[in-house]
Amino acid sequence: MFQLIIIPFILFSSVTFVQAAELPDFTGLVEKHGVAVVNISAVQSLNVMNNQIIPEIPGIPENSPFYDFFRRHIQPFPGPRKSEPKSLGSGFIISSDGYILTNAHVVETADEITVKLNDKREFVAEIIGTDRKTDIALIKISASDLPVVAQGNPENLKVGEWVIAIGSPFGFEHSVTAGIVSAKGRSLAQENYVPFIQTDVAINPGNSGGPLFNMKGEVVGINSQIYSRTGGFMGLSFAIPINVATEIADQLKISGKVSRGRIGVMIQEVTKELAESFGLTDSRGALVVSIEKNGPAGKAGVQARDIILKFDEKEVLTSSDLPRIVGNTKPGSKVTIQMWRDGALRTVKVEVGETLSDEGSESRKLKQSKKPDTSNRLGLALSEVTDEQKKQLEIANGLLVEDMQSGIASRSGIRIGDIILGFNSKDVKSVAQFNELLNQVQSGKNIALLVKRGEITTFITMKLSDDDKEN
Numbered sequence: 001m002f003q004l005i006i007i008p009f010i011l012f013s014s015v016t017f018v019q020a021a022e023l024p025d026f027t028g029l030v031e032k033h034g035v036a037v038v039n040i041s042a043v044q045s046l047n048v049m050n051n052q053i054i055p056e057i058p059g060i061p062e063n064s065p066f067y068d069f070f071r072r073h074i075q076p077f078p079g080p081r082k083s084e085p086k087s088l089g090s091g092f093i094i095s096s097d098g099y100i101l102t103n104a105h106v107v108e109t110a111d112e113i114t115v116k117l118n119d120k121r122e123f124v125a126e127i128i129g130t131d132r133k134t135d136i137a138l139i140k141i142s143a144s145d146l147p148v149v150a151q152g153n154p155e156n157l158k159v160g161e162w163v164i165a166i167g168s169p170f171g172f173e174h175s176v177t178a179g180i181v182s183a184k185g186r187s188l189a190q191e192n193y194v195p196f197i198q199t200d201v202a203i204n205p206g207n208s209g210g211p212l213f214n215m216k217g218e219v220v221g222i223n224s225q226i227y228s229r230t231g232g233f234m235g236l237s238f239a240i241p242i243n244v245a246t247e248i249a250d251q252l253k254i255s256g257k258v259s260r261g262r263i264g265v266m267i268q269e270v271t272k273e274l275a276e277s278f279g280l281t282d283s284r285g286a287l288v289v290s291i292e293k294n295g296p297a298g299k300a301g302v303q304a305r306d307i308i309l310k311f312d313e314k315e316v317l318t319s320s321d322l323p324r325i326v327g328n329t330k331p332g333s334k335v336t337i338q339m340w341r342d343g344a345l346r347t348v349k350v351e352v353g354e355t356l357s358d359e360g361s362e363s364r365k366l367k368q369s370k371k372p373d374t375s376n377r378l379g380l381a382l383s384e385v386t387d388e389q390k391k392q393l394e395i396a397n398g399l400l401v402e403d404m405q406s407g408i409a410s411r412s413g414i415r416i417g418d419i420i421l422g423f424n425s426k427d428v429k430s431v432a433q434f435n436e437l438l439n440q441v442q443s444g445k446n447i448a449l450l451v452k453r454g455e456i457t458t459f460i461t462m463k464l465s466d467d468d469k470e471n
Helices: 027-036 065-073 242-255 272-278 296-300 321-327 359-366 387-393 408-412 431-439 466-470
Strands: 037-045 083-093 099-102 112-116 122-131 136-140 162-167 175-188 191-199 211-214 218-226 237-241 260-262 265-269 286-291 307-311 334-341 344-351 353-355 380-384 399-404 419-423 446-453 456-463
Touching: 027 037, 027 162, 027 211, 083 162, 099 242, 122 242, 136 242, 162 218, 175 237, 191 218, 191 242, 191 321, 218 242, 237 242, 260 321, 286 296, 296 344, 307 321, 380 431, 408 456, 419 431
Parallel strands: none
Antiparallel strands: 037 083, 037 112, 083 099, 099 136, 112 122, 122 136, 162 175, 162 211, 175 191, 191 237, 211 218, 218 237, 260 353, 265 286, 286 307, 307 334, 334 344, 380 399, 399 419, 419 446, 446 456
């Protein structure tokens, strides 16, 4: 017999169909606020030393062990000092009279900076100041009645909300990319002063210095870094919160430099194992590993092996929190430090010292001195610091590293802007003396250079070889 099978409608009616949410429309935001985004390009000097142009080695990065081998066998050729235009990054206008925010790494090596506006007008920009510790730069163009961005509050950002970036990746001006906030308050290695906003917005070389907008059209950050194994976008982008950037910009505008609080300690992370060994119930705080002699913390009674848990009533959850909190404290302030010592809580009062602008801003000023006309066995171009610079740096003598070739010095950690104070056990007072001491060292022997970089002074060692004479 034929049997009618009835499928109850209730099975279908019980299923709720949810209409897919519409994706956001960014067109109005881009049209209204994109006009305040600028492209930053520059004229940068080619790699020139001794009036010779060093040919490029295609396909071989400078950190490759083969780079130096091939460089030695490609002879430099004499020629005039040349320069070439290069698209460096992005920026955005923060005042109608021409002040622009961008990243320090975008402009700090530029000989001449050109800013192109959305309406295609171009202006030569002047650097008001840079701060390498936060990677912020303030530049200015001579113009008026310019469109400006609206600034938002990064504290109000929520993980998961939409954000967009406008910039010039690979030189493609006013490119727009979108994504979401992935995390807030990220700490990155060697970046102690910035609680980064992490996003999955596509950021590539050339986006640096450009704005990160929320859906209200407010700038909440400056796109600064990406995490990548290839050099391209991999879904991890980091932006500097705009409130951090504007605080730095205000100081740069007033004085051209940034001052920060400091207490003179070296710290490390408190791991679970360290917390247990010190009798802490959880792994938090910043473990003091050394104290600066006669520094603010030392004078206040802080000791090595103390674990700082609070600074000025602000909790120090990780070691990366402490530099940020101290740096944002006004120099001269007297604050309380709560710390863990010998299984008990202790408190001390400390008067916060001052850290002036980092070596990046400092070195830029020093580079305005006369250019060296010789390079030495290490491939270093050096100049003698002036009396004014000696006073500024509080040193008796020294040589400024103005330029360098790839070689043993760069591999050993010497950087442009370093001040060389000593050669082995001798103070260095002139370029001629330095080169004479260098030429007396036989191949296979080690030398130790006493180097000042910002607030840090340390010895850098290197072993000379016959190959160094070719540099």
